[in-house]
Amino acid sequence: MMTWPAGSPPSQTTTPVYTVQSPQNTDVEKISTVSGFSPYGSPMNRQGHVSHYHHDSAAESSSTPRFSGPLRNEYRSVQVHDLDRIIHEDDEDYDETDGPNEMRRRKTRFCLWLLFTLVFAFTLFCLSLWGVSKSFSPIVTLKDMVLESLNVQSGSDQSGVLTDMLTLNSTVRILYKNPATFFTVHVTSSPLQLSHSQLILASGQMEKLSQRRQSEKIIETKVIGDQVPLYGGVPALYGQRAKPDQVVLPLNLTFTLRSRAYVLGRLVKTKFQSNIRCSITFYGDTLGKRLDLSKNCSDH
Structure with a gap:
């Protein structure tokens, strides 16, 4: 039987503690959680690494807001819905201001303005001729x-x-x-x-x-x-x-x-x-x- 000195505690094998920072890419976190692999592609240690990894991830998650998969999809759908609404409103504005009726009215106004300009110029020309002829x-x-x-x-x-x-x-x-x-x-x-x-x-x-x-x-x-x-x-x-x-x-x-x-x-x-x-x-x-x-x- 082997004895140890009184002042010497038995030797223990210590496992090094690794702190893994969660990457910013939430997709990587999702893959690591679901598939059972670490963010770097190695299997997770059930006794030490996993707990530390989840502990650090939870700590980081508490400080940085994250969106889960369904929440991100809902957020994206809200963004798409808002974008569709903006485009739809822009289309309505275009229809109201630049629709066929508005274009027709613009053409009518332009034709009337052009006709008035021609008549005014011709009248001015005739009056000028009449005034000049009076001097003869x-x-x-x-x-x-x-x-x-x-x-x-x-x-x-x-x-x-x-x-x-x-x-x-x-x-x-x-x-x-x-x-x-x-x-x-x-x-x-x-x-x-x-x-x-x-x-x-x-x-x-x-x-x-x-x-x-x-x-x-x-x-x-x-x-x-x-x-x-x-x-x-x-x-x-x-x-x-x-x-x-x-x-x-x-x-x-x-x-x-x-x-x-x-x-x-x-x-x-x-x-x-x-x-x-x-x-x-x-x-x-x-x-x-x-x-x-x-x-x-x-x-x-």
Whole structure:
């Protein structure tokens, strides 16, 4: 029999204690727990290693929150559900703002805006043309008038009343100039009337014409009075039979000249109007001669 010294305790085999830190990957922990293997692939020691491993894992689990398998699946399902809800809400917003109806409304608004812009630009362009054309007013100058014949004789009017009858032939020359650089003007006129006081002695109609841009023309118009009853309204003509060279007869020549320019077809039209009035004094010895009208006429 073997004895030990009194002060010496019996020798014991000590097992080293290992501390295993749980990895962050919970899947590894799950595999190690279910399959019976350590995280590093070696079998677990039933007496020491397992208890220490679970003790350390429990300690770490107490300090670090973990999710079990079903809880993780539930968490993932919640995340997927929230993501689907966000996508669904985004789709609803897209449908509300960028759906077919909204796109149609946007196209309609764009077409209306484009149409309004084109109409406004075209209107502004037409107004600009109209304003520019107004500065090219035609120039009307009365050149002269020739009193070719003047004859007074006794007669009767249509009702048979006896009175003096006047026959007068004259020619009026008008210089018409179109200074415009980009349009033609169409010219018409009211009847040219030659009168003494309120009595009309002769009249004539000017022919219509179209005057091209930057051009001018002299217009000759016949002003004629045929068997015009005087009814004693022209005392200056009483002595015409005896002394025709001494006749002094004040006359007025009046008419309205209208000009129309088609600047942009029928869309832009410009109108000009001149009211001409000339004061003339006819002397018997000037019969058949030209009377200058350039200084005796006015536009009002």
